[in-house]
Amino acid sequence: MHKHIPLESLDVFTIENVKPGSRWLWAHCLALYIITLAACTLLYFEYRSITKLRLLHIVGSPPSPSHFTVLVRSIPWSADKSYCDTVNKFFSYYHESTYLSHQMIYKSGRVQKLKDEAEHMCKVLRETSLEKTCKASFVPCCCSGISTNSFKKDSNEMGGIHGSPCYTDIDTKKKFESLIQESPAAFVFFKSRYAALMAAQTLQTSNPMIWVTDMAPEPHDVHWSNIRIRYRQLWIRKMATLAASIAFMLAFLIPVTFVQGLTQLDKLQKMFPFLTGVLKKGYVNQLVTGYLPSVILVLFLCAVPPVMMLFSTVEGSISRSGRKKSACWKVLYFTIWNVFFVNVFTGSVISQLSVFDSITDLPAQLAKAVPAQATFFTTYVLSSGWASLGFEVMQICPLLYNLFQRFLLRVKDDDTLNGGISFPYHTEIPRILLFGFLGFTCSILAPLMLPFLLIYFFLAYLVYRNQILNVYITKYDSGGQYWPIAHNTTVFSLLVAQLIALGVFGLKRSTVASGFTIPLLIVTLLFHQYCRQRFLPVFRSHSAQILIDMDKKDEQSGKMEGIYEQIRSAYNQPSLAPHASSQSECSSPQEDKGLVDNISEDIEKGKEIGKQDRPAGSIHHTLSSSSDKSVLGGNQLSEPACTLIIKNNPDVPDPVHEHLFN
Numbered sequence: 001m002h003k004h005i006p007l008e009s010l011d012v013f014t015i016e017n018v019k020p021g022s023r024w025l026w027a028h029c030l031a032l033y034i035i036t037l038a039a040c041t042l043l044y045f046e047y048r049s050i051t052k053l054r055l056l057h058i059v060g061s062p063p064s065p066s067h068f069t070v071l072v073r074s075i076p077w078s079a080d081k082s083y084c085d086t087v088n089k090f091f092s093y094y095h096e097s098t099y100l101s102h103q104m105i106y107k108s109g110r111v112q113k114l115k116d117e118a119e120h121m122c123k124v125l126r127e128t129s130l131e132k133t134c135k136a137s138f139v140p141c142c143c144s145g146i147s148t149n150s151f152k153k154d155s156n157e158m159g160g161i162h163g164s165p166c167y168t169d170i171d172t173k174k175k176f177e178s179l180i181q182e183s184p185a186a187f188v189f190f191k192s193r194y195a196a197l198m199a200a201q202t203l204q205t206s207n208p209m210i211w212v213t214d215m216a217p218e219p220h221d222v223h224w225s226n227i228r229i230r231y232r233q234l235w236i237r238k239m240a241t242l243a244a245s246i247a248f249m250l251a252f253l254i255p256v257t258f259v260q261g262l263t264q265l266d267k268l269q270k271m272f273p274f275l276t277g278v279l280k281k282g283y284v285n286q287l288v289t290g291y292l293p294s295v296i297l298v299l300f301l302c303a304v305p306p307v308m309m310l311f312s313t314v315e316g317s318i319s320r321s322g323r324k325k326s327a328c329w330k331v332l333y334f335t336i337w338n339v340f341f342v343n344v345f346t347g348s349v350i351s352q353l354s355v356f357d358s359i360t361d362l363p364a365q366l367a368k369a370v371p372a373q374a375t376f377f378t379t380y381v382l383s384s385g386w387a388s389l390g391f392e393v394m395q396i397c398p399l400l401y402n403l404f405q406r407f408l409l410r411v412k413d414d415d416t417l418n419g420g421i422s423f424p425y426h427t428e429i430p431r432i433l434l435f436g437f438l439g440f441t442c443s444i445l446a447p448l449m450l451p452f453l454l455i456y457f458f459l460a461y462l463v464y465r466n467q468i469l470n471v472y473i474t475k476y477d478s479g480g481q482y483w484p485i486a487h488n489t490t491v492f493s494l495l496v497a498q499l500i501a502l503g504v505f506g507l508k509r510s511t512v513a514s515g516f517t518i519p520l521l522i523v524t525l526l527f528h529q530y531c532r533q534r535f536l537p538v539f540r541s542h543s544a545q546i547l548i549d550m551d552k553k554d555e556q557s558g559k560m561e562g563i564y565e566q567i568r569s570a571y572n573q574p575s576l577a578p579h580a581s582s583q584s585e586c587s588s589p590q591e592d593k594g595l596v597d598n599i600s601e602d603i604e605k606g607k608e609i610g611k612q613d614r615p616a617g618s619i620h621h622t623l624s625s626s627s628d629k630s631v632l633g634g635n636q637l638s639e640p641a642c643t644l645i646i647k648n649n650p651d652v653p654d655p656v657h658e659h660l661f662n
């Protein structure tokens with residue numbers, strides 16, 4: 001019928017183009033029923049499938065030290081006994097049949113200070129006529145950044161160290177005891193998985209603020225700096241981070257308000273009259289009101305994940321996966337609030353406050369605002385969705401960081417440069433769920449967005465599948481813990497879509513369609529509650545039946561002894577690595593002194609070497625060939641092994657040698 005199709009805005013593809021009282025509103029109500037039923041069906045089968053995969057993962061995975069280990073915090077202080085003796089006595093008495101051993105957690109701040117002082121002394125020696133001879137057969141010296149636990153003669157020239165030290169320095173032991181202090185926290189190992197689970201889920205005393213137990217994370221997943229935080233500080237930290245998150249969310253209203261001002265030309269021309277002539281041009285109008293606001297919003301949102309990760313770190317999470325999961329929740333709440341709810345209303349903060357004065361009319365307010373923002377959301381999918389996939393494939397940020405390390409910091413170690421990064425769950429999952437939220441809420445209001453979202457999800461599947469399999473390094477396994485986040489967000493998206501549809505049908509004077517929407521809300525809430533009761537407990541805790549079966553299977557196959565040896569050395573504190581597997585375990589008062597005895601013996605041997613060989617003309621020092629890290633910490637570099645040869649030089653003072661030995 002039309003010889004010429006007129007140019008229309010995208011509003012003709014929204015529900016605003018439907019006249020009030022139109023019978024075509026029934027099509028939108030029917031589409032809402034189809035979408036809700038299809039989403040709930042797929043959510044149920046997906047939840048059931050991932051639950052089975054989680055159970056298979058627990059059963060089929062090799063024995064994990066985290067299944068036998070409980071993290072104990074807020075250990076009560078005693079003037080007569082150390083924390084180590086207190087833990088040993090408590091669990092030996094109350095968990096006598098299942099308690100295996102424990103490993104204390106130490107404060108290593110002063111040890112790190114010693115490491116820095118040792119590095120400074122190496123620089124002093126290097127500046128005072130040192131000859132650096134690098135040989136492939138020697139272990140790295142302290143000048144190359146390697147950590148060590150003793151000074152040792154080169155076996156090729158001076159012979160090994162044998163025998164016991166010639167004297168005992170009691171003061172040295174006392175000084176070392178003052179350097180490494182025990183924290184009121186420990187890893188407690190049990191003889192079975194079921195015993196560890198019961199200890200973690202049971203209140204240990206009548207005072208819930210002491211002897212607090214939780215299942216320990218995987219060894220590579222432990223956040224060591226947060227474990228040393230006192231338990232009584234955690235609730236203060238959580239309240240502080242909650243207040244900081246709310247303040248940051250309110251402060252983010254400024255850029256969002258600016259972005260919304262760009263989408264409304266009449267307000268923009270009133271604020272800046274000198275732009276009236278420029279904004280009348282067609283391409284400038286389309287650029288400023290269409291693409292530019294979403295690009296600016298995306299640039300501001302890039303600062304959100306690092307800030308939320310910082311807040312999650314301050315909260316005191318004991319694991320890196322828990323910290324990233326907490327940051328994922330914060331980023332998700334932040335993006336849905338600012339990208340959707342703040343943008344669908346007017347562009348000024350004053351009108352924002354007037355909307356919340358009439359919170360009971362929220363469905364009607366959303367029904368008016370969401371269709372008007374359909375163009376902005378479609379552009380946001382293109383700018384933030386499609387463009388983000390391109391950045392994900394190219395990995396621009398890791399590439400720039402690698403170039404920064406290589407050329408500015410002069411890092412030449414390939415292991416350090418190519419260490420790999422883990423999947424950024426706290427940035428990618430909120431982005432994907434936000435697009436799903438926009439798709440559900442706009443499905444019956446502005447269905448033109450759905451093809452763009454379909455293309456995005458198809459490309460995202462290919463990109464993320466490749467990145468997870470071939471690019472990112474799996475440092476720990478969360479066991480499907482992120483799926484409940486996706487499920488809850490999808491159900492929330494359905495509820496918001498139904499509330500908006502209820503308001504739209506009311507504004508369009510379709511009372512019958514509004515009446516049919518209310519049962520849909522009730523059914524969705526009942527479905528969500530059923531899934532919480534049926535599947536969510538599997539993700540919150542382990543099944544006793546599965547753990548007992550795994551324990552019996554390992555006992556029958558004779559693997560328990562090997563598992564016990566593995567868990568004793570699994571949780572090595574980075575700054576105390578060579579001693580964490582044995583001396584730090586402190587399973588008895590005699591072993592409690594092992595750490596000090598061992599290090600003091602190394603110090604005394606160093607002094608003995610210095611007294612015997614210093615007058616000999618040249619002192620040839622190499623470091624211990626132990627592959628573990630030392631008390632002084634530090635990362636091992638892959639530079640050629642080197643040896644320090646200190647010639648007879650009157651310019652080098654003797655106290656420098658003495659300080660280095662000590």
